[in-house]
Amino acid sequence: MSKSGGATIEDVAREAGVSRAAVSKVIRNAYGVSPAMRDRVNAAIKMLDYRPSVAARAMRGVSFTLGIELPGISNPFFSKIVAGATRALQHTQYQLIIAPATGDDSDEGVRALGALADRQVDGIIAISPLVTSEWLENLSRKVPVVMLGRHGDAHSYDSVFGDDAEGTRLVMEHLFHLRHRRIVHLTRSEEVTRPGSGNPHAVRLEQYVARMREAGFGDDIRVARTGLTEESARLDTLALLDQEVPTAIFAGNDDLALGALRAIDEFGLTSADVSVVGYDDIDIASHPAVSLTSVNQSGEAMGEQAIRLLLERIGGRVESSSFRVRPELRVRHSTRPVPTSQKS
Amino acid sequence: MSKSGGATIEDVAREAGVSRAAVSKVIRNAYGVSPAMRDRVNAAIKMLDYRPSVAARAMRGVSFTLGIELPGISNPFFSKIVAGATRALQHTQYQLIIAPATGDDSDEGVRALGALADRQVDGIIAISPLVTSEWLENLSRKVPVVMLGRHGDAHSYDSVFGDDAEGTRLVMEHLFHLRHRRIVHLTRSEEVTRPGSGNPHAVRLEQYVARMREAGFGDDIRVARTGLTEESARLDTLALLDQEVPTAIFAGNDDLALGALRAIDEFGLTSADVSVVGYDDIDIASHPAVSLTSVNQSGEAMGEQAIRLLLERIGGRVESSSFRVRPELRVRHSTRPVPTSQKS
DNA sequence: CCGATTTCGTAGATCGGTCTATTTTTTTGT
């Protein structure tokens, strides 16, 4: 019981009076062990409280570790994904580890993904929207990868995503139904919404524009850019309101929507003046004090499916596969009909 | 560029025309390398896009990985801790990995901590309140450990915690000042608040009781138990309100406070009827729609200090050390004076 | 009952680094 860790496979072998290879077979329950030997080895393992070194195992192939790369863990939607993934791994011998990418630039995502790869994880779930598909293709040549959120088929990695086009359609139809037409879309930087990238925010933006045009509101299309956090959304919404007050704001996600709500409050307005819709339906959205209309897409299901795809790959699947989560609109009090006086 | 990973130190050595040991020296920048050799090796490293295998390194001692064990990542306060820790590790060669413990029983915490230990991390930040100090002492014989949140001095591991006694004092004085005396404390299970355990919730409970007694409200002491989540807090608060409506609820943390607020709303009451105080001051607490009075203790600072202590230990410190964060009360609209009609 | 199979068990190479001990080369002092 020295500082440098516990018993090794060697110790167990000695204790049980067998060879290292025998112990190895037992713990992997491989073929070629007699019941008698299995019992003796298991007894020795229990006695010495032996735990196989993950590092040593990793050197020979498997680490029984799956990694998930997250651009910060502050977004509650990610918590759901992790919760789903963790649950899917219960009672397997795999352990999930999370590598947080500090910022939102592509370098940080790459750094975190690299860190996971360096640690020989057996599979990786990637979320950062800014990591290029080429980079992921490359990574997936070494280790199974599931890209979470991004649309489009990849050759060598799997995908799990929500149907952002459908979700956005639900949002826009809801707003149109409430007679909104001066609808601003509050979204992330151009980098994140690069057309054709397949990123969630890119698809939502495209659909927003398409639906506005289709409804004949092409002239009312307004896209406001902001950062990653609620705070940046608050500031940019304040700037927006200073210029022109729309009847509704469709935010790229709930965090941004919360920032918008904050700004609207600070500006002395309410949901009666400016409706707000979010995306993801994080827990707080349903809180009566907030009551934010949002699009629910089960993060748990996404995490769970991502793990399933990873385990399938580890199990030998070679063709790439994907899973799409169906979104549902949750209508709450943050969206109201356009006051007749304001109808433009 | 095969499936099984990239270049090894051997490849680099061959490319640069030097020995493995030489390359090893360069990447660790150890003593005994001529500038000329350093350049050639670095060139080879860049050319082959070489990255040292963490697993192989771990076998010989260091993994350049620090682990943090979290009882689920849904609590936003934990996000702050992680953010602080991640920031503190910027520009070091260490990488933070998070091991989520699914549930809230002590087994899960132990499992996650064990998973980190198995992966030979160079240091561990532990949060689960249910893991015993003995177990941690034992763990800390193998790897540096920082316990986050729990009070009390440990012999062999370090601690970072908020001053929960002081924080609770601030809360109670604030409530007393608003003329509250029928104050319910909504906290976690007995297991988590075991007297003398030093757990945050245990200290808050103790102080709540002490302050109530001191103020002469001993007869009004009411402790309501609930689970880990906002949802369980909502249900248990509903049950509580069904029996007797207090003038204030002091919740063990903001998540529970949010659940209480939800229940109060569903019960047809408002903050004017029942004041609510939380703890941790998570972001949403300051949102105007929520405006929850809470105790701020910088999670970022806690994460940052935990990392500092870990790096110090790795650097050779042997005496145990600790860091205390000073709490501040943030008064918002969820606490109001007791309506005169209700004064008991 | 004896050769052929099958089952059980082990020896030893291997993964990719680190690090000590040792050798080779360069520098230094006189």
Added chain:
DNA sequence: ACAAAAAAATAGACCGATCTACGAAATCGG
């Protein structure tokens, strides 16, 4: 210019598992 000292570079053991190849024991079939 040459021995001593310092610096540079290397060989090879080592970490703790996995896994192939092979030997020994048990079982089988006729």
